[in-house]
Amino acid sequence: MPKIITNLLDGITLQQEKLKFQKWNYGAYYGSYETSILAEIYNYKKEIDKLFEIVRGSVDLLQKYESLLLPNYASEYLKVYKNRIDRLIAARGRKNYQTAVPYVKKVKQIYTEMLQKPSDWKAYIAHLRTSNKCLPALQDELSRM
Structure with missing residues (x-):
């Protein structure tokens, strides 16, 4: 088993090195086949x-x-x-807001x-709403939570 894990880690490292300077592909190695297999082993x-x-x-x-x-x-x-929520909101559009809502629900949970820490939740959702008050579609999706 240690040899398999070593080979998988080497494969992930190799992918990281190849993608290091490709900004558009940043993070792609995290969803790699090797990563999935290693995750299953762990x-x-x-x-x-x-x-x-x-x-x-x-x-x-x-x-x-x-x-x-x-x-x-x-x-x-x-x-x-929270990072995922921010990225989806920044991408704009109701579909992205609808995709963000389950993450918002998970943050609440x-x-x-x-x-x-319910007070931290209240502060977070208040900040999310006030900092995006010019986005009526987002406000609408958040009100349906």
Whole structure:
């Protein structure tokens, strides 16, 4: 098994080096085949810390392993999900806002249920609404939460 893990890590490193200077492809290696396989190995072996380190750059993989990782890495999930929300809002358009809403709901869950910080949730959602008050479609989608 160690040889397989070493080969997978080498493959990920090689992809990182190839993509290092391709700004348009930044982060693409995180969703790679090697990353997915290595994540499955770490999941199977219940190596939570290693699993998180390998999937932390991929929103899709973070979501896949959320039930396992979120209890230990709630604050990191907040950062990733908030960043995703910001990017979707910046992209504009109702479809992007609709895509952002499930992440907003997850942020609410993390703040209120996991971290027991409802005041932080209220501050975050208030900031999100006030800083984007000129986006009626976003306001509409947020009001449906």
